Amino acid sequence: MNRLQNKVAVITGGNSGIGFATAQEFIVQGAHVVITGRNPQAVQEAAAQLGNQAVGIVSDTASMADVLKIADQVQAHHARIDVLFVNAGVAFVAPIAQVDEAFFDEQFNINVKGAYFTIQQLLPLFNDHGSIILNSSVATHLGGAGSSVYSATKAALTTLSRTLSTELLERNIRVNVISPGPIVTPIMSKMGMSAEQQEQATQAYTQQVPMKRYGQPQEIATVATFFASDDSSFVTGVEIIAAGGLGTL
Ligand SMILES: NC(=O)c1ccc[n+]([C@@H]2O[C@H](COP(=O)([O-])OP(=O)(O)OC[C@H]3O[C@@H](n4cnc5c(N)ncnc54)[C@H](OP(=O)(O)O)[C@@H]3O)[C@@H](O)[C@H]2O)c1
Structure with missing residues (x-):
């Protein structure tokens, strides 16, 4: 219960899904947590639910103006940080013929550009011996039709974990990546699908996963805790595919 003490x-x-579950688990393990999100009310409610070891800051990852302020916002609460879970992301699917510039840019701006510059802006606050964890997706190992843009954004994060691992060796900051399979979170309800389409997609994914089920957000939170803690002190530049065998079996 104290793997992330101090x-x-x-x-x-961090106000929803995998990010929120990870905040809960990090707090159980003794950490102080700063969650970010773009919706002020959602961030406030999540931070209140997490309790007095958490604070929430409003920061839209799609906005460079917001990203450039994030270090000051974090420093208003904590002078130094030890762990960054780069988790904010969106997922939309469309066949290539239907993809326009706005569709492409939205996903790349949030999932890649925002992620990249968030890391850059927060690096000066890191204690040495820190841990950066990137939330990618098993989609990078599959050839899912309609996933050309989303999978490319996540593949960018996977390769970033390796280049940054090398760059940050001298500061003993480890960079690792989690690639979840289908996880029960609100993300599908934000994809613009009808309830019927969501149900069909859920059934299809469930059949694809060798374990024949969705994962729970807590099952990603525990992987993030491994990467965040000293349990993984000799592990950097590594990907864990947490997908019930999807993409590996
Ligand atoms: N669930 C899965 O099956 C699955 C599988 C593989 C990978 N992932 C990845 O896991 C990560 C978390 O997703 P999730 O499934 O937990 O979905 P989620 O519940 O929708 O959580 C996504 C979080 O990112 C936030 N976010 C989105 N755009 C943002 C922006 N522009 N600025 C700030 N925050 C923003 C969301 O805020 P709002 O609440 O305001 O939308 C929410 O807090 C994503 O990167 C996703 O690609 C998920």
């Missing part, structure tokens, strides 16, 4: 962790997109 550590400060920033979790982007």
